[in-house]
Amino acid sequence: MVREPIDVAAQVRHVRAPEDGATVTFDGFVRNQSHDRPTLYLDYEAYESMALAKMREIGAHLHEKYRIHCVAMVHRLGRLEIGETSVFIAVSAPHRAAAFEACRFAIDTLKRTVPIWKKEYFEDGAVWADGELPPAPVATPRAKPAS
Amino acid sequence: MPLVPSRTAGYNSPVPPVSQTIRVKVLFFGRLKELAGQAEDSIESTEATTIEQLFALYAARHPELAKYRSSVVASRNQEFAAWDTPLRAGDEVAFLPPVSGG
Numbered sequence: 163m164v165r166e167p168i169d170v171a172a173q174v175r176h177v178r179a180p181e182d183g184a185t186v187t188f189d190g191f192v193r194n195q196s197h198d199r200p201t202l203y204l205d206y207e208a209y210e211s212m213a214l215a216k217m218r219e220i221g222a223h224l225h226e227k228y229r230i231h232c233v234a235m236v237h238r239l240g241r242l243e244i245g246e247t248s249v250f251i252a253v254s255a256p257h258r259a260a261a262f263e264a265c266r267f268a269i270d271t272l273k274r275t276v277p278i279w280k281k282e283y284f285e286d287g288a289v290w291a292d293g294e295l296p297p298a299p300v301a302t303p304r305a306k307p308a309s
Numbered sequence: 310m311p312l313v314p315s316r317t318a319g320y321n322s323p324v325p326p327v328s329q330t331i332r333v334k335v336l337f338f339g340r341l342k343e344l345a346g347q348a349e350d351s352i353e354s355t356e357a358t359t360i361e362q363l364f365a366l367y368a369a370r371h372p373e374l375a376k377y378r379s380s381v382v383a384s385r386n387q388e389f390a391a392w393d394t395p396l397r398a399g400d401e402v403a404f405l406p407p408v409s410g411g
Contacts, residue, residue: 190411206410209338209403212387213410237410249411269411277384277403278410279339290340293407298382301391 163210163217165240168247177232177254184258186265190249192242196291202283204291206239206248209277213237216276220268228264230255235268237278248280330355333396335363336403341381344373345404360385360402361392367404380407 170189178185192204221233234252242248251268255261273294280291332353337345345367357363360383368375383390384403396402 207338208410209336209384209387209405212384212403215387273408273411275408276410277338277405277408279406280409281339290406291409293409295380295407296382296389296405298384298389299391301393 163208163214164236164238166238168236168238168250170247170250170252173234173236173250173252177234177252179231179254181256182231182254183256184261185252185254186258186261187253188249188251188265188269189247190269191247192244194244196282196284199284201244202285203244204242204248205281205283205288206237206242207279207281208237208239210239213276213278217272220271220276223271224253224264224268227267228253228255228260229257230260230264233264233268235272237272237276239278331396331398331400333363333399334401335367336401338403339406339409341374341377341404341406344377345371354396358396359392360390360394360396363396363402364392364404377406381405382407 174185174187193201195201217235221235224230224233231254237249238247249269249272251265253261253265253268275296279293281288282291330353332351335350335352337348342348354366357366364378364381364383368378382405383392384405385394386401
């Protein structure tokens with residue numbers, strides 16, 4: 163979790179090793195619009211101690227589930243301008259299939275479970291981005307919404 | 310039905326435990342931080358014994374919070390927690406709106 167620009171090349175160098183055959187990366191960056199409204203910039207905040215714990219859990223899960231070598235996962239906080247990288251994930255593996263699958267799983271899980279929030283700033287105001295409600299334990303059975 | 314200690318116990322009910330005052334740290338994030346008017350609080354309470362009751366204390370003070378109850382997830386000591394989780398002294402409870410990282 164960083165507040166400075168993410169050095170994506172350094173992250174890739176960090177995960178790749180001679181015994182690997184592939185590195186798959188995900189570079190998430192700030193879009194210039196949201197629902198057709200031009201975005202000025204974004205501001206990210208996190209529940210840092212929990213976010214780090216959740217990101218480590220994702221990393222551990224990747225190593226259990228996929229034949230991969232190394233994972234780098236970085237999220238930036240604070241004010242980010244259009245085009246700046248907010249999240250970067252790099253997964254190295256001996257073979258590409260595992261690296262692709264693990265990288266996809268990592269970003270999808272991060273977006274659903276890691277306590278990070280972004281506020282979108284527009285010409286005429288700011289809104290908290292629509293997010294996903296993380297799955298939490300339910301002690302008493304509840305009806306599931308029909309879908 | 311959730312099991313909640315009855316406060317209207319009859320004469321033949323067991324004597325309720327002596328109420329204990331516990332201190333918990335409470336954190337609000339994102340939109341909830343704005344609605345609660347604070348990011349962090351430390352509360353000593355005999356009234357709230359579960360996460361749900363703790364949220365209700367703040368919702369009573371900030372009615373806007375109550376409206377968002379269905380889109381709030383709680384955590385206890387950095388783990389997502391059910392609403393009926395009992396509070397223990399020294400807990401760190403956070404109220405989290407839908408997450409939007411990435």
